[in-house]
Amino acid sequence: MNYLIGRFLSGMLTIYIVATLIFLLLYLVPGDPAEILLSSGGMAPGPEAVAALRRNLGLDQPALVRYGQYLAGLFRLDLGVSFQDGAAIGPEIMRRIPRTLELIGAAGLIAMIVGVPAGLIAALRRGGVVDNFFSAIASFGLSVPIFVTGTIMILFFSQILRLVPAGGYVSFAQNPGQHLVYLLMPSCAIAISLIPVVFRMMRTAVLEVMEREWVRTARAKGLEERKVLRRHVVRNAITPVISVLALQMGTLLGGTVLVEYVFNWPGLSGMLVQSVEQRDYPAVQAIVLVVCVLFVLINFCIETLYGLLDPRIRER
Amino acid sequence: MAGGVSRRRFLETAAAGAAFTLGGLPVGIGRAQTASTVRFGLSSFPPNLHPYEYTGTAALSVKLTLHRGLLSYDANGNLRPELAEEWSQPDASTYRFSLRPGAVFHDGSPVEAEDVRWSFEWIAAEESTAHLRADFQAIEAIEIEDAQTLTVRLSEPSVTFAQTLASGYAPVVSRNSVAPDFIGAGPFTLGQVERGQSITVEKAPEFVREGVPVVDRIFFNAMPDENLRTAALASGDVDIIEYVSTHNMQPIEDADGTHVASVNGPFMYLVFNTTEGPTADPRVRRAIGYAIDRDALNAFGFTGMGNTIDGLPVHPNDAYDPSLVSERLVYDPERARALLAEAGAENITLELLSTAQYPQHNDTALVVQQSLAQIGISVNMNLPDWATRISEGNEGRYHIGVNGTSGAYNDPDSISTWLGGGQSPSYNRPWGYGNPRVDELLQQARQEVDTGARAELYAEIERIFIEEDLPLLPLLWRPQAYGVQDSVHDFQPLPGFLVFQTALALDGVSLG
Numbered sequence: 001m002n003y004l005i006g007r008f009l010s011g012m013l014t015i016y017i018v019a020t021l022i023f024l025l026l027y028l029v030p031g032d033p034a035e036i037l038l039s040s041g042g043m044a045p046g047p048e049a050v051a052a053l054r055r056n057l058g059l060d061q062p063a064l065v066r067y068g069q070y071l072a073g074l075f076r077l078d079l080g081v082s083f084q085d086g087a088a089i090g091p092e093i094m095r096r097i098p099r100t101l102e103l104i105g106a107a108g109l110i111a112m113i114v115g116v117p118a119g120l121i122a123a124l125r126r127g128g129v130v131d132n133f134f135s136a137i138a139s140f141g142l143s144v145p146i147f148v149t150g151t152i153m154i155l156f157f158s159q160i161l162r163l164v165p166a167g168g169y170v171s172f173a174q175n176p177g178q179h180l181v182y183l184l185m186p187s188c189a190i191a192i193s194l195i196p197v198v199f200r201m202m203r204t205a206v207l208e209v210m211e212r213e214w215v216r217t218a219r220a221k222g223l224e225e226r227k228v229l230r231r232h233v234v235r236n237a238i239t240p241v242i243s244v245l246a247l248q249m250g251t252l253l254g255g256t257v258l259v260e261y262v263f264n265w266p267g268l269s270g271m272l273v274q275s276v277e278q279r280d281y282p283a284v285q286a287i288v289l290v291v292c293v294l295f296v297l298i299n300f301c302i303e304t305l306y307g308l309l310d311p312r313i314r315e316r
Numbered sequence: 317m318a319g320g321v322s323r324r325r326f327l328e329t330a331a332a333g334a335a336f337t338l339g340g341l342p343v344g345i346g347r348a349q350t351a352s353t354v355r356f357g358l359s360s361f362p363p364n365l366h367p368y369e370y371t372g373t374a375a376l377s378v379k380l381t382l383h384r385g386l387l388s389y390d391a392n393g394n395l396r397p398e399l400a401e402e403w404s405q406p407d408a409s410t411y412r413f414s415l416r417p418g419a420v421f422h423d424g425s426p427v428e429a430e431d432v433r434w435s436f437e438w439i440a441a442e443e444s445t446a447h448l449r450a451d452f453q454a455i456e457a458i459e460i461e462d463a464q465t466l467t468v469r470l471s472e473p474s475v476t477f478a479q480t481l482a483s484g485y486a487p488v489v490s491r492n493s494v495a496p497d498f499i500g501a502g503p504f505t506l507g508q509v510e511r512g513q514s515i516t517v518e519k520a521p522e523f524v525r526e527g528v529p530v531v532d533r534i535f536f537n538a539m540p541d542e543n544l545r546t547a548a549l550a551s552g553d554v555d556i557i558e559y560v561s562t563h564n565m566q567p568i569e570d571a572d573g574t575h576v577a578s579v580n581g582p583f584m585y586l587v588f589n590t591t592e593g594p595t596a597d598p599r600v601r602r603a604i605g606y607a608i609d610r611d612a613l614n615a616f617g618f619t620g621m622g623n624t625i626d627g628l629p630v631h632p633n634d635a636y637d638p639s640l641v642s643e644r645l646v647y648d649p650e651r652a653r654a655l656l657a658e659a660g661a662e663n664i665t666l667e668l669l670s671t672a673q674y675p676q677h678n679d680t681a682l683v684v685q686q687s688l689a690q691i692g693i694s695v696n697m698n699l700p701d702w703a704t705r706i707s708e709g710n711e712g713r714y715h716i717g718v719n720g721t722s723g724a725y726n727d728p729d730s731i732s733t734w735l736g737g738g739q740s741p742s743y744n745r746p747w748g749y750g751n752p753r754v755d756e757l758l759q760q761a762r763q764e765v766d767t768g769a770r771a772e773l774y775a776e777i778e779r780i781f782i783e784e785d786l787p788l789l790p791l792l793w794r795p796q797a798y799g800v801q802d803s804v805h806d807f808q809p810l811p812g813f814l815v816f817q818t819a820l821a822l823d824g825v826s827l828g
Contacts, residue, residue, distance in 0.1 A: 031703030037363055038370050038445070039706050044733075044742035045370055049445045053369075056445070085364035086496065092511060151543055158551040166547035168537060169513055264539050266513040274512065274540075278363060279703050 007303055011296045018292045019074060022285045023067055033083050033279040034059060057083050070285070079289075080282035082275075089286045093268065097290070099169070100267035103259070104252045106183055107190035108245055115195045116241065119202025120234065126207065135203075138196035150189040150262040157185065167264035186263040190256065194248060201244045205237035212236075250298065253291055352532035354804065354825055357545045357557035361512050361538035367487045367498050368439055368446035373816045376484050377558065378536055380819035381517045382422075383487035383500035386413055386432065387478060388820055393726055393811040395478055399427050399488055399501060399524070408473030408765055411481075415464045419524040421490040421501045427524075429466040433458045434491035436468075447485040451477075473763040475770075479725035484817050503529040503823050513538060528823040549574055549799045555827070556804060560797040561675065562619040568799045577808055578797035580622065581815030582722040583629045584613075584680050586789040587734075588715065591748030594664045595715045601786045603655035604716070606648040608687045610791050617679030622792040628731055628778050629723070629790040631812035634767045636728040640775035643782050645789070652691045665694040669714035672699040676794065680718045709743025719744050720794060723813040728774045730813060732758050734788055735781070746787035754780055803827055 034053040038045035054060050058069075073080055079090040122131040158166040164181055172179040209215060210233060218228050257269040264270075268287060275283035362375030367383045388398040397403060401416040419427035438444060440452035456471040470477060480486060490499035503525070504517035515536045519529055537554060539545045545557040546564050550571060560568060565576045586604070588595040595601055610624040626644040630636045638644075656662050666688070670681035678699060685695040695716075700708070709717050721744050723730030736758055737750025754777055761773040781787075796815040800807055805826045809818040 029704075030700070030707045032707060035706055035710065036703045038447070039743075044744045045447065046450050047740035048442075048449060049369070049447065052443050052445045055443075087511065096512075154544065154547045158553070159547045162551050165553045166551050167539065167544045168548075168553070169510075262541055262544060264513075264537075264541070264544055266510070271512055274361065277701075277703065 004304060007300055011300050014296055015289070015293055019071070019285070019289055020067075022288050023070055026281050026284060027063060029279070031279045032059075033057065033281060036279045037083060074289075079286035082283050083280045084275075084278055084283075089283050092271070092283075093286060093290050096266065096268045096271055099265065100253065100256055100260070100269060102183070103187055103190065103256055103265060103267060104249050106187035107194055107252070108249050110187060110191035111194035111198045111245065112241075114191070115198025116202050116234075116238065118195075119199045119241075120206055120229070120237075122199070123203045123206035123210070124229075131203075134199065138199045141192050142196040144192075145258075146189055146193055147258040147262050149192050150186070150259055153185050153189055154262070167262070169264065169266050182263075182265075186259050186265050189259050189263070190252065194245065197248055198241055198245055201241045202237060205240050206233055209233050209237045250295070253294065352827065353535055354531050354533075354556065354822065354827065355535045355537060355554040356822075357548055357554040358536050358538045359542075359545070359559040360540050362515070364496065365506070365515075366445075366496050367489060367500065368444070368448070368485055370447035370485065374538070374558070376816060377819040378515055378517070379487075380484050380502070380817060381504040381534060381822055382502040382506055383484075383489065383498070384502045385481055385483070385487045386415075387482040389482055389810055389814055389817060391808055391810070391821060391824075393814050395482055398482075403478070405478070408475060408763060409470040411468045411470075411477060413466055413468070415466075416524045417464065418522075419501055420522050421499045422505045422520060423490060423492065423499050424522075425490055425492065425499075426463075427488060427490075427501050428463040429460040430463070431491045432466055432488050433460060435488045438489075438495075439486065448480060448483060451480045452486075475765060476725070476727050476729045476762060479727055479729075483724060484820075504534065507533065525823070530824060530826040531822075534822060546799065549801070552801070555801045556807060557799040560799045562617075562621045562795060562797075564799075565619070565621060565795070565797050573802050575800055575802060576797050577800050578621075578795045579809045579811055579815050580793035581796035581809070581812055582720055582794050583625060584622075584676065584718070584720045584791045584794055585629065586684065586791065587709075587717040587719055587744065587746040588749075588787055588789070589712055589717075589747040590787050592712070593715045594659075594661050594666060597659045597661060598785055599655045599659035600661050600664075601789070603652040603659070603661075603691065604688065604693075605645050605652075605782075605786050605789050606655070607652035607691045607693075608684060608789065608791065609647050611647070612687070613680060613683040614792055616683055617676055618792065618794060621795045624792045625790040627790075628728070628774070628781060629734075630728045630731060630774070631726045633726055633728055635761075635770040636774050637771045638778070640771065641778045641782065643779070645782060649691055656691060656693075663692055663694075665696060666715040667698060667713075668695045668716045668718070669698045669705060669708055670718035671702050671705040673702045673705075674720075676720060677718050680720075680791065684716065684718065706743050710741055712741060712747035714747070717743065717747075722816055726812040726814060728770070729758070729762050731777070732762070735777070749785070749787035751780065751785055754785070 034050045034057060035045065038049055038053060058066065079093065081088055118134050122134045125131045154166050157163050164185055169182055170178045215228060215232050218232050256267060257273055259265065260267045260270040261273060272284065272287045275287065358374040358377065360372065360374045362378050363371045365375065365379055365382065367379055384398045386398060386400040387395055387403065390396045399416060399419050400413040403411060403413045405411050415427055415429065421427060436452055436455060436458060439446040439448055440455060454470050454472065454474065454477070455468055457469045459467045459469070461467070487500060493499045503520055503523045505520050507516035507518040509515050516533055518533045519531070523529065539548060542559065542561060542564065546560070546568065548554045549557045549568065560576060565578065568574050569576045588601050590596055614620055614622045614624060626646060627638050627641060668681055668684065670677045672678050681697060681699065685697060688695050708714065723733060734745050735754055737752065737755045739745065741747065757773050757777045761770050764770045764773060796809065798809060805828065806824045807821055809815045810820065
């Protein structure tokens with residue numbers, strides 16, 4: 001129990017430090033939100049307009065007062081309101097998180113569907129033409145940036161072939177079919193960078209498992225090769241693949257910025273980009289904080305699980 | 317193509333075939349649409365829809381469908397009555413308006429003179445964040461005759477106030493409005509808003525002008541990435557896109573089914589720090605004026621589609637006659653070197669502020685650097701993001717600043733924004749500049765009713781501008797282009813500086 005309380009408190013401390021750091025960093029970033037908000041496009045706002053907006057936004061308050069208000073808000077689980085249109089930020093983030101998670105989830109799924117069989121085949125044909133071919137493609141997929149793949153996909157699939165819309169979003173509730181069509185390209189673009197990871201991990205894991213004694217025993221017993229693969233090799237090899245993929249997807253939480261931008265997918269990252277451009281401090285603070293809380297939460301869960309499973313960790 | 321099958325038809329057939337092979341997944345459904353919805357690709361999602369605040373061009377496009385003022389502009393950029401049925405200017409400081417009978421706000425209440433007064437007082441109020449606050453403070457009194465008639469008296473004569481009233485930032489809203497939810501009287505009402513993504517506006521059932529709007533709704537889809545906007549137009553996902561850069565204009569024009577609608581609206585220019593560093597000497601500024609190769613800039617940054625400027629940044633206008641001033645701003649490096657020598661400013665280093673965020677600003681900075689190297693001036697580039705660039709510009713932290721901008725209207729009085737003294741510092745004005753003689757001339761020109769006499773006054777300003785002060789250096793008119801499907805009819809950008817009010821044209825747009 002002490003262990004859990006300790007973990008919880010250190011998690012809360014991390015969140016507090018992050019919250020403070022974001023506040024301070026945004027304070028140091030040049031650019032006055034009131035000015036930016038009234039200056040997009042090249043026209044200059046009048047000084048009275050800027051001053052009035054600064055007052056409305058509370059930007060004329062001393063830093064310490066604003067810091068206090070910010071922390072007090074966080075204690076009430078109030079993430080504040082956007083500088084841009086005065087809308088509450090909390091609900092907006094909650095609306096957007098599932099979209100980003102969906103994108104990452106779909107990409108992970110595609111990566112598994114493509115990467116696992118490819119890795120298996122490459123391992124079975126180790127050193128052969130197929131193995132070399134797949135490995136070469138994987139290196140290529142890993143080295144091309146996501147936004148390049150994305151742009152090429154848009155050019156080919158929507159501009160030339162006119163198969164799918166170039167980008168956008170429709171909610172699942174509104175039109176499930178259309179929703180999936182819009183999901184297809186961005187999730188494939190992310191998957192292209194995930195597939196090589198899955199492929200390599202799978203290939204290595206299969207090769208490793210095949211050397212194990214129990215595989216040799218299964219074969220010695222005269223078990224059919226297909227059954228050996230399915231029951232013994234794939235089942236054992238896939239565990240490390242899943243954990244690596246899960247790790248990758250965790251980092252993608254903040255890494256889908258470019259894909260969301262290129263394909264106009266209205267997730268959390270797109271909101272972050274727009275908020276940074278507009279110097280919408282409350283929104284930027286809230287998004288970064290929410291991502292941080294998610295990470296802390298995941299870590300807390302994992303460590304708790306470890307602690308439960310392995311008493312030695314609790315003693316440390 | 318052989319057999320009479322066009323490339324497009326072939327691809328459509330191929331696409332249909334592919335739809336089957338994908339197991340019935342409804343691919344291409346994103347393009348399904350009804351005939352009366354115009355789909356407009358915006359360059360950014362509007363920060364908000366406050367009718368009086370300046371929040372960018374994309375926001376204005378949406379706002380112009382929701383709100384209307386007393387006056388607006390027709391397709392040729394001429395003033396037209398909007399919520400006013402007719403108007404007159406009995407003398408240079410008095411404007412009289414009769415409102416259109418039958419004009420209603422979106423809540424169904426009639427548009428009355430009291431609403432006009434309420435709106436104008438809101439704009440001019442001390443605490444107002446309105447873009448045109450300063451212009452509206454010139455109103456001395458608003459006299460209401462009856463519900464349909466009112467007179468606006470200005471504290472001093474102005475021949476341009478009607479232009480201010482026609483601005484997209486001067487709409488009339490219902491006096492029952494509670495900020496920020498202003499009730500407008502535009503041709504469309506606000507429909508579904510998907511925050512950060514899209515805004516739908518629906519045809520207002522009782523819009524006062526006969527026969528407009530033609531379409532039932534407009535679906536504004538925010539697509540910040542220009543490549544995506546262009547792809548969406550090419551693939552038929554949207555009908556109109558804004559902010560097409562010059563290198564994308566030709567491909568859109570060449571493609572089947574799409575064309576470019578463009579005008580040379582905004583202009584690119586340099587502002588100088590006129591109080592600190594080498595650019596405080598007008599001779600150095602004028603040397604730079606003759607040193608910049610505008611044709612090279614046009615070719616390099618604007619695919620040759622811009623038009624160079626050799627004097628004041630004023631669009632063709634009855635009250636401006638460039639032929640009255642013989643000295644023009646041309647590329648003449650020899651003269652530039654001579655001016656530098658005269659100022660004793662050879663081998664100087666200048667700080668140049670621009671932004672890497674927008675290619676047109678970045679490219680302009682590069683050409684300026686190259687051109688100045690030719691006459692022995694080294695340039696240190698400072699290219700932060702747009703927000704930082706604005707801040708540093710507002711604090712005068714540069715010798716030369718690159719800008720692109722547009723005036724409020726096509727009248728030559730627009731130049732007051734950049735040349736008028738006594739204004740607060742701003743990134744798009746030359747730092748520290750003010751010339752009482754110029755201020756006086758600007759004031760006279762604003763009050764002069766006779767067009768010929770106005771042209772003389774602006775010629776005198778241009779003479780001082782080119783031959784003496786040169787606080788800012790106009791470079792070229794920049795195309796402001798829209799990509800449009802051929803199936804869209806009657807969409808044409810408004811001329812000159814009014815291009816950013818092009819959404820007014822959406823009233824008359826039809827599909828077919």
